[in-house]
Each structure stands twice: as structure tokens, then as C-alpha cells.
Amino acid sequence: MTDQDRHGASAHPHDDASAPRAEVFRGPTEPPEHAVAPERHPQAPEPGAWLGTHYDQCFGCGEQRPEGLHLRVAAGPGVSVTAEFKVAEAHQGAPGLIHGGLLSAAFDEVMGTVSWLLRVPAVTGRLETDFLKPVPVGRIVHLRAWCVGQAGRKFYHRAEARLDGPEGLLVAKAAALFVGVKLEHFVTHGRQEDVQAVLEDPQRYRSLRAFDVNP
Numbered sequence: 138m139t140d141q142d143r144h145g146a147s148a149h150p151h152d153d154a155s156a157p158r159a160e161v162f163r164g165p166t167e168p169p170e171h172a173v174a175p176e177r178h179p180q181a182p183e184p185g186a187w188l189g190t191h192y193d194q195c196f197g198c199g200e201q202r203p204e205g206l207h208l209r210v211a212a213g214p215g216v217s218v219t220a221e222f223k224v225a226e227a228h229q230g231a232p233g234l235i236h237g238g239l240l241s242a243a244f245d246e247v248m249g250t251v252s253w254l255l256r257v258p259a260v261t262g263r264l265e266t267d268f269l270k271p272v273p274v275g276r277i278v279h280l281r282a283w284c285v286g287q288a289g290r291k292f293y294h295r296a297e298a299r300l301d302g303p304e305g306l307l308v309a310k311a312a313a314l315f316v317g318v319k320l321e322h323f324v325t326h327g328r329q330e331d332v333q334a335v336l337e338d339p340q341r342y343r344s345l346r347a348f349d350v351n352p
């Protein structure tokens with residue numbers, strides 16, 4: 138019995154000639170045909186401006202997290218950002234090498250920060266990472282992230298990580314789908330004592346400022 142016999146007209150369901158092939162083969166992080174080019178908000182920080190930490194307890198950029206990544210993110214041209222962090226002892230997975238999940242966390246943070254240039258609060262829906270080379274402790278990881286398309290509330294981002302600087306060895310790549318949310322998302326779902334602390338001192342959650350909710 139051939140595959141064709143087992144599955145009917147074609148050997149694989151995706152081989153159905155009547156199916157919209159481009160859509161069938163697209164993954165969730167690939168912008169659909171109807172996606173539009175993202176627009177940098179007119180009041181987005183100028184290219185080169187440091188964006189600073191968005192929340193002092195954030196694992197990615199927070200100043201109050203000694204074991205965190207302490208990413209320093211700067212606005213780039215268009216809808217893009219760059220960032221750097223130094224791989225610390227606490228970031229190890231294998232001896233002397235970064236934990237892969239933490240590299241994904243760095244991608245999550247830097248792609249999340251792209252939202253600042255769009256002025257749309259957004260959360261990660263899906264995040265994919267290609268790990269290309271091992272990353273040793275003590276090295277600087279240089280990250281770049283940019284938006285490649287928007288379809289309604291869905292934002293499609295890309296990012297890359299290089300060793301020691303923007304022209305360094307490419308060690309990892311990422312693609313993500315972020316979904317725009319209302320600020321109520323954070324107020325509703327966050328642990329109430331942390332939400333309350335931020336409401337009492339909004340400076341601790343600078344995203345609020347970035348999104349003009351509490352300028």
C-alpha cells in the first residue's frame with residue numbers, strides 16, 4: 138500500500154493542491170500575507186537613546202535583580218533596538234556556558250522592548266530560538282531586535298545575538314509573535330502586592346510612562 142492509498146489523493150495532507158499552500162506552511166511567527174509594515178511611533182525615543190529598565194524587578198533589565206541579565210537596551214533605527222549584557226556566573230547551564238533558556242529570556246526581553254518604539258503594550262505569545270554556537274561565561278552578548286510585520290494585535294519580531302559586539306560571531310537567532318494587550322492585562326493578572334507597589338510608585342514601572350498612561 139502506498140502513501141497515496143493510505144491518505145487518499147495525496148501522500149501528505151499538505152500536498153493537497155487545493156490548499157492555500159503559503160498559509161499552510163507558515164509558522165505562527167511568520168507574518169501573514171496581509172501583515173503591514175510596523176510604524177515607529179512619532180514620539181518614540183531617538184535612535185541611540187537608552188531606554189532604561191522598564192521595571193526594577195524585571196529579570197531581563199531590572200536593577201533590583203542581582204542575578205538578572207541587566208540588559209541595557211537602546212533605540213535603533215526604524216522599529217529596532219539593540220542591547221548588551223555580560224554572561225555572569227549565575228547564568229551558567231553547562232560549566233562555563235550560558236544556559237539556553239536565559240539566552241531565550243534575553244531575546245524575549247529585547248524583542249519585548251521593541252514595543253516601546255510602537256507604543257503598544259504587548260506580551261510574548263510565542264518565542265522560537267535557534268542556538269547556533271555555545272556562549273561562554275564572561276563574554277558580552279550583543280543583541281539586536283526588530284519588528285518585521287503587524288497584523289492587527291499581532292506583532293512579528295526577529296532578533297539575533299552576536300559575541301562581543303554588533304559585528305561579532307552570530308551565536309543565536311530568534312523569532313517571536315507578540316500580542317498587543319491593554320494595560321489592564323498586567324493589573325488583572327499580576328500578583329496583587331506587586332501591582333499595588335507599582336501603582337503607589339509608578340516610577341518603578343517605566344513602561345507606563347513609555348505608553349503615555351502615566352506621563
Ligand SMILES: CCCCCCCC(=O)SCCNC(=O)CCNC(=O)[C@H](O)C(C)(C)COP(=O)(O)OP(=O)(O)OC[C@H]1O[C@@H](n2cnc3c(N)ncnc32)[C@H](O)[C@@H]1OP(=O)(O)O
Nearest residue numbers: 165191245246249250260261262263289291314316318344
Ligand atoms: C517593555 C516590556 C518588555 C517585556 C519583555 C518580556 C515580555 C514577556 O515575557 S511577556 C510574559 C510572557 N507572556 C505571557 O505571559 C503571555 C501569556 N498569554 C496571554 O496572556 C494570552 O494568551 C495573550 C494575551 C497572549 C493572548 O490572549 P488574548 O488577548 O485573549 O488574545 P487571543 O484572541 O487568544 O489571541 C490574539 C491573536 O494572537 C494569536 N495568538 C495568541 N497566542 C498565540 C501563540 N502562542 N501562538 C500563535 N498565535 C497566538 C491568536 O491566534 C489570535 O490570532 P487572531 O487574531 O488571528 O485570531
